């Protein structure tokens with residue numbers, strides 16, 4: 511493990527915003543922290559970074575690197591009137607990193623930003639600003655990146671691009687990443703494991719697909735003419751011409767797909783409908 515937090519509590523004027531939170535991340539792992547607005551995600555990140563102290567509990571860092579953690583909390587902070595290169599120069603200088611222009615080229619290339627753009631960052635798209643934020647976070651060569659809502663405000667193509675960047679970075683740099691979000695779709699496509707935080711407490715944890723399967727009882731199947739199927743009527747709660755919502759467990763899916771195939775109905779997609787009340791309320795640990 512690079513970072514392990516155990517039994518964290520945080521109180522603000524007698525209000526407990528974190529309750530017995532434990533979380534860890536190892537090299538090569540992408541960890542998701544899923545929680546609604548106000549669940550305590552940013553507070554947890556600030557504690558992991560050492561920006562605020564927990565009321566009780568401990569954070570252990572196991573890394574040989576000089577600055578083991580890097581990241582973005584809330585929004586990437588940068589100088590809007592400077593170019594990407596100038597921003598990196600300033601942040602490297604403040605941290606006394608002695609970066610050459612070639613090092614800055616490398617930092618820009620690492621996150622897929624052009625090395626020749628000279629205009630101010632205020633002209634950048636949100637996705638480019640996120641990339642620059644990640645480049646700043648990587649300056650110290652950290653072993654673990656903490657990214658607070660890195661997909662916030664991005665369109666689906668921007669989300670996919672940042673997702674690809676994070677996956678590439680983990681593979682190339684052998685780092686661990688903890689990502690927070692309130693949207694499960696954003697995390698499910700990228701995270702190896704998920705922690706679910708609700709009202710300051712971890713209410714669920716597991717390998718991402720297992721956790722999703724555990725909290726899914728309904729699936730929507732799409733196929734041309736599915737309403738004609740005999741087998742689907744046994745399970746369906748809602749059938750339309752080309753889609754059917756069925757109540758089954760994940761293990762039964764292959765058998766139903768095979769039966770539909772035998773009926774000459776070919777499924778084009780199978781979408782799990784997560785039970786969010788269950789996901790956020792049921793202790794899964």
Ligand SMILES: Nc1ncnc2c1ncn2[C@@H]1O[C@H](COP(=O)(O)OP(=O)(O)OP(=O)(O)O)[C@@H](O)[C@H]1O
Pocket residue numbers: 522527545546547548549550551552553554692
């Ligand atoms: N300095 C503070 N003083 C008092 N209460 C605070 C303070 N910082 C955070 N809180 C409260 O702690 C709770 C958790 O806030 P936090 O920002 O960690 O949640 P979050 O999950 O990051 O939410 P969001 O997704 O909206 O950013 C909220 O109820 C918030 O109002």
